[in-house]
Amino acid sequence: MASNAVMEETLQVLKDHKLRVTPQRHIILAYLVSHHNHPTVETIRDALGKELPNIGSSTIYNTLNTFVDHHLVVELQNGDGSTHYDYFGSPHYHAICTNCGRIVDVTYPGFSDTEKRLEEKTAEISGYMISGNHMEVYGLCPECQIKLGIKND
Amino acid sequence: MASNAVMEETLQVLKDHKLRVTPQRHIILAYLVSHHNHPTVETIRDALGKELPNIGSSTIYNTLNTFVDHHLVVELQNGDGSTHYDYFGSPHYHAICTNCGRIVDVTYPGFSDTEKRLEEKTAEISGYMISGNHMEVYGLCPECQIKLGIKND
DNA sequence: TACTAAATGAGAACCATTCCAAAGTAATGC
């Protein structure tokens, strides 16, 4: 169960986005805010078994799609066939393991400048009216480097 | 039909990657090299109707997956539910229209430095052994800006 | 030319996601 602080924060987020506050939305958003495990729909369903025992998959999909539309959440593919979701409270990007699918959040000072420049350049060159971006970096996670007997020194 | 130059080039690419040269692979790769229309499997099947009338979808999927594994081709999602493919001969990234799904290739001088820095920073922070990246920028394409009556001045 | 491992093709199977209709519920105004 998410903390009171998280419950208050997420309640406010829903209201700010003029989203009708249902228990399902509130609890799912709180889960995403307090877990950065990049869950799938199934992961969320399992994790919320106690709080929302009767929730349908459709509801989770609907809810997540709504959050994505509102740019609260981003979708990620790691090659395992299902979509992963990540609360996008602060700017970051993802490193995805090409062997095991592990996703980690990454950011560094100066990243937002990089992002900004990429968007500006894109607007300039393509004429698109930019609304966002996704960056992903692929490679082997430390664990898989060991597992596969690869050294990186 | 792709030009002789393209056919020679793609033949060499297949050999360089130690891929068995089948007519299907050769023709599909030549199509991708000479068309930057970000086709789906269906688009490819339709386009190659004359040259490969009996090709199965499985073969196209197999072939494209092989090319992706060899980093010759990248996969793209534009929200229409199917995967799009793009020959990745020279470094670039994609701008994707959130309204109509149109995908355009973008690059600019200095982009490869940006890319390189992102990968280096990621390796440093995450410990991943980096093998590649994908960047995408989202927004409204010029046509959709007009269609939706939005001005950007 | 014969051999072997790999690729192809047709269709079945898979399964994540969306769709649908009925029932339930949050927000609004009185």
Added chain:
DNA sequence: GCATTACTTTGGAATGGTTCTCATTTAGTA
């Protein structure tokens, strides 16, 4: 507080892109 109404949730069916299976064909090699 209560009725109204539009939006949300459910759960099951339907969808459809992608993978799987396996018999057949074929590319590369000796």
